[in-house]
Amino acid sequence: MTHPDFLWRNPDPKPAYDVVIVGGGGHGLATAYYLAKNHGLTNVAVLERGWLAGGNMARNTTIIRSNYLWDESAAIYEHSLKLWEGLSDELDYDLQFSQRGVLNLAHNLGDVREGRRRVNANRLNGVDAEWLDADEVKKFCPIINVSDRARYPVMGATLQRRGGIAKHDHVAWALARQADAYGVDLIQGCEVTGFEITGGRVTAVETSRGRIAAGKVALAAAGHTSVLAERAGIRLPLQSHPLQALVSELLEPVLDCVVMSNAVHVYVSQAHKGELVMGAGIDAYNSYGQRGGVHVIEAQMAAALELFPIFSRARVLRTWAGIVDVSPDASPIIGPTPVDGLYINAGWGTGGFKATPGSGWVYAHTLAHERPHPLAEPFALDRFTTGALIDEHGAAAVAH
């Protein structure tokens, strides 16, 4: 038997690159791909301390949607969703992108008002959105318990029909294969341990595999961004938390849409293979431990059973956690830093998988032109000083 062809080379680092991307998750890989494809920059390395896409990219619950409240967020997430709609063809890889519809449930009057407001805001921004009352929710997703005697009664929901899920591993592999084909070096087992900064400008990264000179350095390290930034003397408004998820054993098809509830901290879909995929809220404390408390999983399953009594006999197969980089306004931070040539793309927190192509697109543009892409501009680091926050706690909260 012969091993099938590898999807990308496994090169040794060269002494110097035009752009060094730190972190080989979804965002790092998408950035490399668009640097090559949109801007012709191929003297680029992605440095990954573990293996490609072994961080949050491999741990998320893959929910994709763009129904965020504010204009700035709607614009960047909708740009991303439009890219998803063509990505399988473009990358010539079946990403199992399935636009099966995403429900965000409302359980109290506050939720109802927030949901309706968001539907209207979405429509004004050209993002598809509908408001469903409880009966319509039941029609769209028959296994939901909409009885008004439930602990958290379903009073309605927003629906984005173009939202859905994709297969995260396929997304990473497809982006990696294409970036590699353009000549980008994807270097695994290479941890960035420090930066060489000369006269306020970054000139190289120090790594577990030696010094690598860099024209520009682009952080795409998700939960570890603060640790890296600190080594460049930069303090950020980010906190790293565990975010847990779980899958059930494989079941017959029973749920054909995505259901999310901010109020009870659960979101669930059924993957193509048949397992129920459920996510929780973050564990409260700061951590880099890639694990969380069982009580968080317990609370999440209690909420799921309230909504879906039919799941009561499904068994949990495994649970896990990723480390997410949470920002004060639940929006990302994209753009230059106080160190010349050092760029940041972080703070996607609990919801950055959906942004993978959009984030890579605007970050690549920002790096290539040395000025923020218009869609990235509002997400600059200085908004925490100017006060121009993009507060997406309503649309993002724990949720995705």
Added chain:
Amino acid sequence: MLLIDCPSCGPRDENEFHYGGQAGIACPTGDMTDERWAEYVFMRDNPKGWFHERWFHVHGCRTWFTVERHTVTHEIRKPR
């Protein structure tokens, strides 16, 4: 689940507590600038290692206190 040592009640389960984030963030005094305000409100340490942090025994004696916890092993020790 963490076991957290409340100074008044002794070791209790984590879900009796509310997390308060980094300890020792004092409200700035004197001339305020936007930069100083941003630093106070938003900027936080986020170390991989030992971290001084606040916990609130919300379902107990309602005391706020500081512990030192390791953000990888989750080991807790008296703050030093």
